[in-house]
Amino acid sequence: MKKGSNVSLSVIKRLPKYYRYLEAINEKGIVRVSSKELSQITGLTASQIRQDLNHYGCFGQQGYGYNVRELMDELAKIIGVNKEYSMVIIGFGNIGHALYKYTGFKSLDYNTKAVFDKNNEELANEEVKVLSTDNLKEYLEENxxxxxxxxxxxxxxxxxxDILCEGGIKGIWNFAPVDLKxxxxxxIENVHLDESLFTLTYFINKPEDFTF
Amino acid sequence: MKKGSNVSLSVIKRLPKYYRYLEAINEKGIVRVSSKELSQITGLTASQIRQDLNHYGCFGQQGYGYNVRELMDELAKIIGVNKEYSMVIIGFGNIGHALYKYTGFKSLDYNTKAVFDKNNEELANEEVKVLSTDNLKEYLEENxxxxxxxxxxxxxxxxxxDILCEGGIKGIWNFAPVDLKxxxxxxIENVHLDESLFTLTYFINKPEDFTF
Structure with a gap:
């Protein structure tokens, strides 16, 4: 198997989690960590962690474990958080506002370059200039x-x-409650808030299906 | 296997999706749908759909398919969206604001009863009364x-x-970028926005791993 290809979605989804834990460990000044220790922190088995990381050639050393900083940097490259990204937000309602202001990206080079909305004139304020969605196509041609x-x-x-795809965008982060083509x-990566809440209510009604 | 128990997480996560599609089909006035038709709409295989629904005793009829309204109502019961839920939001920053105003729940009986924040006095406005997080424990005892x-x-x-768990809450919808116990x-159901965005940047850098 070619490294990094044909990796299952569940493995890929765990990488940002590993990265987050390593960041926290690194902040505490811890230099090395074993897969057993990572297992205790993440709740995943040590063998699962080793297997996941081996997919990408991130091998720990027998008797030493992983160098925290090295593994973190390696994962940053794999996830692509070591790069700069330019972003546009389309839809400046409640979620659009929240993402525009979301501090979670501030430490990264993820830059919101423009905000678009159908009702751009009503939504414009001193803080942010909201462009008309009618100008999205043109904007993407020029930027x-x-x-x-x-x-x-x-x-x-x-x-x-469709406009984003034609406009040369590389990825879409979709919060609209619909599966886009x-x-x-x-x-594309979806955040379907309604589905997430429904998953929660499912488990509230069937706690026996939940893995504690 | 006991119906509805030991169902895998991926099956459970697909139920809200089926519900969303059925809602859309129902809105169009369509009365019946086959697993083949559902397959074309959802992008999942017909056999996968049948298998998922069979877990919960939702059997279609040979040559007829599923009655849209019946299947929708059945799924509503399974997901638990047919019930009323009282909710509190803790943290009234950007995401808290967005969820408070989120119209996605408005058609359902999901009612935000109170909002809490450490800086409640600064955040209070005419529209919403924000309580101090210090009063959360007491509030949960009384409500x-x-x-x-x-x-x-x-x-x-x-x-x-911990306060929520001790206060008799049934479920937690967590947007804080940390795995809670x-x-x-x-x-608990997590929405880790940073992990979601990192999954997107992963695929931007490794589109060969993405299933189109």
Whole structure:
């Protein structure tokens, strides 16, 4: 198997988690960590962790474990957080506002270059200039944008997605409660808040299905 | 296998998706749907869909398929969206604000009863009364709350989680970028925005790992 390809989605989804834990460990000044220690912190088995990291050639050393900083840097490269990304937000409602202000990205080179909304004139304020969605196509022709964040209602979200794909975007972070179809090999990651809340209510009603 | 128990997480995570699609189909006035048609809409295989629904005793009829309204109602019961839930939000920053105003729950009986924040006095406005987090414990003793939504920074999130668990909450919807430990069989569902964005940047850098 080619390293880094054909890796299952569940492995890929765990990488940012490892990165987050390593960041916390690194902040505490800890230099090395064993897969057993990582297991205690993450709740995953040591063998699972070793297997996940081996996919990417991140091998710990027998009797030493992993060098925290090295593994963190390696994961940063794999996840791609060591790079700069230009982003646009389409839909400046509640979620759009929250993401625009979200401090979670501030330490990274993830830069929101522009914000678009159908009702841009009403939404404009002193803090942020909101552009009309009608100008999105033109904007993408003139600017090099990596990520499009869709926070519009489900109606019209596919149309926005199409414009983003045609406009040379690389990835879409979709918050609209709809599954979008991308073109030109544009990758997509969904945050479906309603589905997440429904998963919670499922478990509230069937706690026997929940893994504590 | 006991129906509805020991069902894998990936099956459970697909149920809200089925529900969303059925809602859309129902809105169009369509009365029946085959697993093949559901397959075309959802992108999942017909056999996968049948298998998922069979877990819960939702059997379609040979040659007829599923009655849309019936299957939707059945799924609503399984996911638990047919019930009323009382919720509190702890942390009234950007995400807390967005969730408070989120229209996605408005059609459901998911009611935000109170909002808490450490800096409650600064955050209070005419629209919403923000209570001090110091009063959360007391509030939970006096009110019957089902769901606690945590949108605080990672620091202090576990402490809030403990108060919620002790306060008789049934489930936690966690937006803090940390994995929380619950007590008393309280179930938890995480929305880790940073991990989601990192998954996107992973795929931007390794599109060969993405399933289009």
């Amino acid at each position: 090099n944008i990596d990520i499009g964040i869709i926070t519009t209602p489900k109606e019209g979200a596919q149309e926005i997605c 991308t073109k030109n090999d544009v990758v | 019957n709350i089902d769901i606690g939504i945590i949108t605080t920074p990672k620091e202090g999130a576990q402490e809030i989680c 619950t007590k008393n069989d309280v179930v």
